[in-house]
Every structure is written in C-alpha cells, then in structure tokens.
Amino acid sequence: MSHHRYAALISLYHADLYRYAFWLCRNSATAEDLVQETYLRAWKSLDSLLDANAAKSWLITILRRENARRFERKQFEIEQLSEELVDDEGLNPEHLAGESQIHKLMNALSLEYREPLVLQLLFGMTGEEIASTLELNLNTVNTRLFRARQQLRDRLTAQPFTGAHHG
Amino acid sequence: MDELELRRRLFADPKQVLVNPSEQTEKLQRELQQLDGELYKALQVPVPPGLADRLLFQKKQPNYRRFALAASIALVSLMSFWGLQQQQYSVNLGEHALAHIRHEVRAFQSNESLPLPAVNELLAEFGGHLQEASGTVRYARFCDFEGTRSLHLVFDTEEGLFTVFVLPKHHELQGSGEFADQDFAGLTTQLAKADVVVVASHLQQLQPFMQKLVKQIQFAHS
Numbered sequence: 001m002s003h004h005r006y007a008a009l010i011s012l013y014h015a016d017l018y019r020y021a022f023w024l025c026r027n028s029a030t031a032e033d034l035v036q037e038t039y040l041r042a043w044k045s046l047d048s049l050l051d052a053n054a055a056k057s058w059l060i061t062i063l064r065r066e067n068a069r070r071f072e073r074k075q076f077e078i079e080q081l082s083e084e085l086v087d088d089e090g091l092n093p094e095h096l097a098g099e100s101q102i103h104k105l106m107n108a109l110s111l112e113y114r115e116p117l118v119l120q121l122l123f124g125m126t127g128e129e130i131a132s133t134l135e136l137n138l139n140t141v142n143t144r145l146f147r148a149r150q151q152l153r154d155r156l157t158a159q160p161f162t163g164a165h166h167g
Numbered sequence: 168m169d170e171l172e173l174r175r176r177l178f179a180d181p182k183q184v185l186v187n188p189s190e191q192t193e194k195l196q197r198e199l200q201q202l203d204g205e206l207y208k209a210l211q212v213p214v215p216p217g218l219a220d221r222l223l224f225q226k227k228q229p230n231y232r233r234f235a236l237a238a239s240i241a242l243v244s245l246m247s248f249w250g251l252q253q254q255q256y257s258v259n260l261g262e263h264a265l266a267h268i269r270h271e272v273r274a275f276q277s278n279e280s281l282p283l284p285a286v287n288e289l290l291a292e293f294g295g296h297l298q299e300a301s302g303t304v305r306y307a308r309f310c311d312f313e314g315t316r317s318l319h320l321v322f323d324t325e326e327g328l329f330t331v332f333v334l335p336k337h338h339e340l341q342g343s344g345e346f347a348d349q350d351f352a353g354l355t356t357q358l359a360k361a362d363v364v365v366v367a368s369h370l371q372q373l374q375p376f377m378q379k380l381v382k383q384i385q386f387a388h389s
Contacts, residue, residue, distance in 0.1 A: 003350070007223060011219065014214070014219050014222055015214045018214045018215070019210055019214070022212050023210065032215055035222070036222060039222045039225065102206060102209045106210070120180070121206055121207050122207075127179065141179075142176075142179040142180075143179075146175050149181075152206070
C-alpha cells in the first residue's frame, strides 16, 4: 500500500536526506524545506518508483532537482533585489559558532568538491553511482573526490594546533 | 600502477583494497580513513525534531489546501450530524480525536516553543497543572471537542510529535482505550478529574508517553 511505502521511505532516508540537503545549501531551514518538497514530489509520483532498491537514488535525484529549482528562483530574485539583501547561500551563523574545525573546512569546500564527497560518505555511494547521480563521468568524479580530500587534508595540516590530523 | 596514481586513487576512495601496498601507502591509507571517520562525524548534523512526522503528515496537505473550504463544510456538516445524532449514537472519542487532528493541521506546523507557565495558564481551566513537559510544547489552544471545551496540545519530543487532548469529565463522547487509522494511533486514559487522549503516528511510543504525561500532569482536588 502506497501509504506504507511512503512511511518507509521517510523512516529509512529522511535523516540522511536532510543532512545531504544541509551540506548542499549549508542552511538548516532551507535544508528542511528541500526535504519537505522532495517527499511531497515523491508522494505524488510514488507509482513511478518500481524498484525499491532504487529508492535512495530516486529521492536524491528529486532533491537535487528541487535544489536546482530553488537556485533558479534565487537567481531570479538576485536580479530583482539589491545585492546586500541576498546572502542566504552564505554560511549559516547558527552553525558557525561552536562547530568543529572540520565542519568549517567542509563548509568552505566548493560545491563541486563537497557534493561528491558527501554522497560517498553519507550514502556510501560508489564512484559509478556518484557519476550517474551527478551526471558526470567517472574520471571527473574521482578527480573531484581526490581534490576534495587533498584540500581538506592540506588545510587541516596547515593548522596543526587545532586539528587532530597531523603526524 | 605507479605510486602517484595509487595515491590519487586512495584520495578518491580510501576504503579500496590495495594489493601489497608499500609501508608508506599503507600509512597514507590509514590516515585518509581516519580523516573519513572525522568527516563522517562532521556530516551528522542534527535532524530537526519532528521532521519525520511533518513529512508523514504533509502528503495530506495539498488536497487539504485545495479543498479547504469544501473540507471544512463537509466536516462541519458531519459534526453537526454527529451532534444531532448524539442522543441515539454515541460519538467515539478516538474517531473524533483523529478527525480533529486532520481538521486542525496548523497544530503540526507550529514552530513555537511555549513556556510551561503559558501552558499551565490554559490547563488551569480544568484544574490541571503540568509539572514538567516531555520535549517542547509547540501548540496549545482550546478547541471544541464535540461541544465540550477541551485543550489541544502538541508535544515535540525526541520520539516525534504527540498530540494531547485534555477533556473535562462532563463530555458526551464514548469510548476508551486504543484507537487507530492508517496514519495515527491513539490512547485514552481516564483520570479522576479529566480524560486525556494522546495521538501519535507511532504506536509503540504511545504508552510510555502517556505514562510519563500522567505523572507530569496533576489536577487540583477541589
């Protein structure tokens, strides 16, 4: 029954989808909106999900599309509003204070490096799965994962008194 | 594969299995795996409490919004019908609680954090007093419960959202114990001074919540 499928999709994936959304947009309120939009669309097209094993990547794809939509809307707003008013892509202040250094470094990573890394770590996706989700080729994904970790490691070892990753 | 390529591969996926790695490569792999462990921990940002419940419930909303007027008219007529029939057919407490929850959707959307004294001010009308609350009280309003003024509360806890209705003893509704539909399950308890109904989307959490609530809520003896 579709209700039970929907409830199962929520209990299985909502937490990691929220975290993925958070690391996409780096803002907790926007992340929650994205997850709500994602599940609403999922509910409406639940019949199109034939393979239960594909549910996770199906939800991730919906969420990415919702995020792109949000981004388009925001681009439109930027054209409408004066610049100083639009900065919600910036770091969320509530998450700046008291966060670990590694959290901040992760936040500072550009989206093209951050996103494949989050997909790999959070969902345990393989390079091939990430490539198909992000519509990139495998070499590009591997290069981005390589550069993501390289940057994080370099920045952590550059600050030996606050990081735990040296020596 | 040369050492440089091996390093690149390790940076892209520190979990991969290496065949006869050099000591240096092995050390790098350990270091990168440790980094991944730290990264994984950093990714685990806290999920907003009650999110699962809001997601579960929201699938009803688009229809609700679209047909809000029709729905409320239907509900009002249904309730008046119930009201008229009350003498002959007793209205079931659980059914009414479920219908009421669906009618008052905004209760689930409140992000308010109500202080205990504010809640107690409302509870005082029934001679009740809440010593402490499980989680955060998001919603507290008087509502008409089949002609009986009752208190509608929403608690936001680590286990999810719980809706609580406190009814004075003189209500006309029948039924007690457990009830459920496809989305929600509920439980009623009759205390000496009031009846308490708890509804949530997760059956297994109801009993512990009710037990806690019954201990936390006290009624004046007068």
